[in-house]
Amino acid sequence: xxxxxxxxxxxxxxxxxxxxxxxxxxxxxxxxxxxxxxxxxxxxxxxxxxxxxxxxxxxxxxxxxxxxxxxxxxxxxxxxxxxxxxxxxxxxxxxxxxxxxxxxxxxxxxxxxxxxxxxxxxxxxxxxxxxxxxxxxxxxxxxxxxxxxxxxxxxxxxxxxxxxxxxxxxxxxxxxxxxxxxxxxxxxxxxxxxxxxxxxxxxxxxxxxxxxxxxxxxxxxxxxxxxxxxxxxxxxxxxxxxxxxxxxxxxxxxxxxxxxxxxxxxxxxxxxxxxxxxxxxxxxxxxxxxxxxxxxxxxxxxxxxxxxxxxxx
Numbered sequence: 001x002x003x004x005x006x007x008x009x010x011x012x013x014x015x016x017x018x019x020x021x022x023x024x025x026x027x028x029x030x031x032x033x034x035x036x037x038x039x040x041x042x043x044x045x046x047x048x049x050x051x052x053x054x055x056x057x058x059x060x061x062x063x064x065x066x067x068x069x070x071x072x073x074x075x076x077x078x079x080x081x082x083x084x085x086x087x088x089x090x091x092x093x094x095x096x097x098x099x100x101x102x103x104x105x106x107x108x109x110x111x112x113x114x115x116x117x118x119x120x121x122x123x124x125x126x127x128x129x130x131x132x133x134x135x136x137x138x139x140x141x142x143x144x145x146x147x148x149x150x151x152x153x154x155x156x157x158x159x160x161x162x163x164x165x166x167x168x169x170x171x172x173x174x175x176x177x178x179x180x181x182x183x184x185x186x187x188x189x190x191x192x193x194x195x196x197x198x199x200x201x202x203x204x205x206x207x208x209x210x211x212x213x214x215x216x217x218x219x220x221x222x223x224x225x226x227x228x229x230x231x232x233x234x235x236x237x238x239x240x241x242x243x244x245x246x247x248x249x250x251x252x253x254x255x256x257x258x259x260x261x262x263x264x265x266x267x268x269x270x271x272x273x274x275x276x277x278x279x280x281x282x283x284x285x286x287x288x289x290x291x292x293x294x295x296x297x298x299x300x301x302x303x304x305x306x307x308x309x310x311x312x313x
Contacts, residue, residue, distance in 0.1 A: 017168055
């Protein structure tokens with residue numbers, strides 16, 4: 001497979017995953033702003049920080065306000081991570097690799113773009129926001145469903161899956177870091193009402209609230225939630241789960257091509273850490289330090305995959 005095709009598929013699914021992650025982050029912020037108006041500004045600020053967009057937002061707006069943040073994250077084309085920018089980038093990549101996709105996958109991406117182009121043509125009002133967020137989540141799910149249901153399990157499929165889990169793990173790690181370390185840097189806060197609200201927000205932002213409640217009967221314990229989002233191999237959004245899938249799909253590619261690349265050793269190192277770490281060791285080491293180190297290694301892995309499989313050649 002041509003490197004450009006591999007890169008196009010990888011980034012197509014990364015951008016589609018990003019649209020859904022952004023929708024879930026906005027939904028979490030909306031819930032806080034509606035139930036705890038006094039915390040609304042700090043909540044929207046933390047969301048922008050988690051997404052690495054606070055500086056970009058403040059270049060355009062003097063104050064952090066819910067309506068402005070929502071439109072910046074959903075439809076501002078000057079923001080390369082907005083939902084509209086991401087879905088347009090996903091469609092561009094899908095067109096680039098059109099011959100490598102099934103008709104169903106292409107149509108799912110294209111229909112997502114058409115629907116959101118119409119929905120986000122005008123500034124989003126608060127009363128219509130829940131319905132728009134639901135459409136974004138549904139359309140992203142349609143793309144994943146068509147991918148799983150119609151694509152041959154070959155290198156194209158493997159790069160698509162790597163892109164999905166790469167973006168998902170990156171988002172979960174950033175949410176964990178910002179929500180716990182920046183908002184609650186002191187161990188004195190653990191177990192407080194404020195702490196519980198933040199942990200619940202983390203679960204909602206990572207689409208893990210129902211899964212956690214099912215397995216832990218709704219008890220918001222910091223170590224249990226952190227372990228769930230980092231180490232639990234049953235949760236499809238945990239860091240350990242995502243990186244095991246990235247490793248598996250890179251292994252499939254290595255077998256197909258008959259060659260192992262430097263990126264394979266890098267992903268094995270990350271997976272080994274998840275296999276040998278406990279949540280007590282992570283808290284002892286420092287949650288922020290652990291997540292920061294993970295994000296650095298993850299970014300390096302992403303660059304190495306691009307180099308090894310010549311995404312831009």
